[in-house]
Amino acid sequence: MYELKYHKPASLSDAAKALSGAEEGKILSGGQTLLPTMKQHLAAPTDLVDVRAIQEMSGICAGDGTVSVGAATPHVDVAGNADVRAHIPALGLLADGIGDPAVRAVGTIGGSIANNDPAADYPAAVLGLGATVVTNAREIPADAFFQGMFTTALDEDEIVTAVRFPVPARAGYAKFPNPASRYAMVGVFVAETGDGVRVAVTGAGEDGVYRDAELEAALGSDFSSAAVDGVASDPRGMLDDIHASAVYRAHLVNVMAKRAVTAATE
């Protein structure tokens, strides 16, 4: 049988201890990816460390030109949060479009980015806004955090505690859902930040979320949907499956980029 130990620590240090003491420990937050994987016997951790009782990992606070979201904050709370809506409405809309109400009620931002599923929505916002991933050990800039499909800069047993988003001048997100799963088949997040224009694409690339330099250059000189027309996205490096060919995905990157810019400028 697949037996496991369930831990529900009240502090970060207890969580870290439980993880380091486990043969193969996994952090459980919303469990929206992990639990189905375990049910199919595709993952069989020896220990589950449930972080939802750790207060410092939950909740949203704004100030100093940033909005900080606790890693164990469910999507529904992000979607409905007044600070998020006021400062980064695109982030609230993105959270409101993840999965379905049941998923949004329990799924969390920490779980989403730590897994770095190539079809998840949040990585687009984290990378597109140039956010900072805060862990129990350090702070990791988004550009260094995502390292390919299901791969991140996180060390073994390192716990994401929060994501700190800088407030952009304006931002928008547009996604083309996979017709079957409704995950992002192509999701594009565009933002005008203090750092210039950033464009992050999720769902499309073989290596997971990525920044599109050509779109950033085009939008950097003219932040309008018309500017996107001059860019031809490259199908090389795009995922190719029964739902979308690489060529179609590349095409959709442009279409979604335009729609994201429109959303940002409306």
Next chain:
Amino acid sequence: MSEGIGARVARKEDKRFITGKGKYTDDIRMENQAYAAFVRSPHAHARVTGIDTAAAEAMDGVIAVHTGPELKADGIGDIITGWAITSKDGTPMQCGVWNPMVTEYARYVGDAVAVVIAETQALARVAAESVDVSYEELPATVFADRALDTGAPQVHANVPGNLIFNWEIGDEARTGAAIEGAHHVTELNITNNRLSPNALEPRSAVTVYDEAEEHYTLYSTSQNPHVARLVLSAFYQVAPEHKLRVIAPDVGGGFGSKIYIYPEEITCLWASMKTGRSIKWTSDRSEAFMTDAHGRDHVTTAKMGFDENGKIVGFHVDTIANIGAYVSLFATATPTYLYGTLWSGTYDIPAIYGTVRAVHTNTAPVDAYRGAGRPEATYMIERMMETAAREMGMDPAELRRRNFITEFPYQTQVLLQYDSGDYHTLLDMAQKAAEIDGFPERKAEAAARGMLRGIGYSTFVEACGLAPSAAAGSLGAGVGLWESAEVRVNPVGTIEILTGCHSHGQGHETTFAQLVADRFGLPIENVSILHGDTDKVQFGMGTYGSRSGPVGMSAVMLALEKVEEKAKKIAAHVLEASEDDIVIEGGEVKVAGTDKAMAWHELGLAAYTGHNLPEGMEPGLKETSFFDPVNFSFPSGALICEVEVDPETGVTEIIQFTAADDFGVIVNPMIVEGQVHGGLTQGIGQAMCEGVVYDGDGQLVTGSYMDYQMPRASDVPSYTVRHGSTPSPDNPLGIKGCGEAGAIGAPPAVINAIVDAIGTQDLQMPATPLAVWQALQTVSARQAAE
């Protein structure tokens, strides 16, 4: 308010379904219950060279591990098909042998290789993972259009070239000549995509063995428990019929997939005897995708010839039907007598000929799925008509009208004789409801927004009310297709109807009771419907092919007639009146024109006390009828779909969907509309969303809802439904049946609308955003080249 025929009565059964109080097979808990889990082949084609069960058997709580050769050694029979087809050269069909569990060769991904019986479900599954099967992998044949290739891997040694049969229907010479001399010929290659049935409730079985009585009980998600008992007894040698009870309790959807008797029920019944334990097996969704019989999967080339006035002169069809690894119960009837016999559609076609080659492949068995053969026929014919109209520069509706059958009964060139219909009126109704005159304006408005609007038609006729027995028998059926009913009036006057049909979503507990309300004026709450238990109900054939209304309800009607006849005799005797003067209405039995009457419950009591009955009359009030109609019934319809395609993304939105159907007499319009809505949604699912995909090695790519796209509420519009009515002359109620209509009529209407919007006929189902976008790229490339 009347609760009789035609009344929109709320469904009696919904209270328990909506409040979660339904009792499904998986809800059943037997004492001493163990659980089964199956070890399944991960390969599409492989020889099993060894099965090591030691590790599983050693696990604490594992009761037994069994394999295919053990079943065979115990005399458990191979799984049969119920309809024998003869090839055009007169030879009988050749089917591969289907052992309930693999004896040597695994022939599709999911083929059962062993079963583990354990104390808990979780343990059974874990133990199944530790059964070590050695496979010698073999090359696989996967696709219908490659199965007949020279050198294609052989699925079964006894089926040369993978060809099960090469069946023909119609007049080859006359059809060939007609097309040869035609003014215009339209030719199309048409794929009918393979579908997964996706009943909300997965298949499940609970098996019980009583050692002292040598008696078996099977609780099963079955659409036809009596047929299951017959087959399990007569062919699989599980137990003689009187030692086997089959109960199909609440069943959550079937769509055909729960007609068949699958390996799991057979294996678990047998294993109950071997282990002395009651056994439960419930499919998970992954197993359902792998092993529930799939639907459709045809590849067809069709040619239709027209004269200069647009009148069809001949129709030629060449179809390859993928039957899968094994020939399931109705798998041979579906692509032949439920398909080729419908090739005339709603049109007067003077010459028709075609062949169907059924092939084995290393994929899951394919069998009847909502509509079964008729959607494949309708899709082909209606795509031909739409394409022909465009090629000839004619209005698609006008082309259909020029060819409509207008006189009934109508003898087609492909066996069937249509009972009644009025296709022009249905098309009128649909066009009016769809506000067809405003379409050009709507198209222009959409174009101004950069969107492509299209409109598509489909008309259909289908043969349903599956019957009559003699005709089915002469065409190769192994069973009769009548239906039975027993009406039991209790001493207190309440009524039980026992039907051989089975309700798994159709609302029989309401509609069958409405027949009593109609005839005797009794409230439907005084009537209960018993079905789905071979110990309670007389033999019956179950529910599929939209047969419960035309055949099952007709049997109830005949039994009610007998009850009425006897009731009138009793009343005449008690009330001292002439039998001819007795009327039954409003729950009373009266002498017409007088104030003499007795309440219905008094009559019931009189029948059972037997104190004062006519001389020589037996006490009691209970009658049985078996109804076998002289013909199928032929519902028809005209459907119009209006879509808007986003050329940037290929996303299609259905703006409006109109269905004008002729179901003959309708017992409960609300329930019928629900059936239409469900059918249309499944049809839209086939057209735009669904498709089972195997890769070239026979691995199932669409093994979960992550990849198999079901239509969702947001994918479909609010439907516009209209009803015309030409009652069927061949059953006492005039009912034609409605269960499959939407799934039959919808797919071509959707595709015809999309091709109208995007300007190319080169589009196959499912028309996903990718497929539509790719078709649009072809159009752009063609326009750029011009």
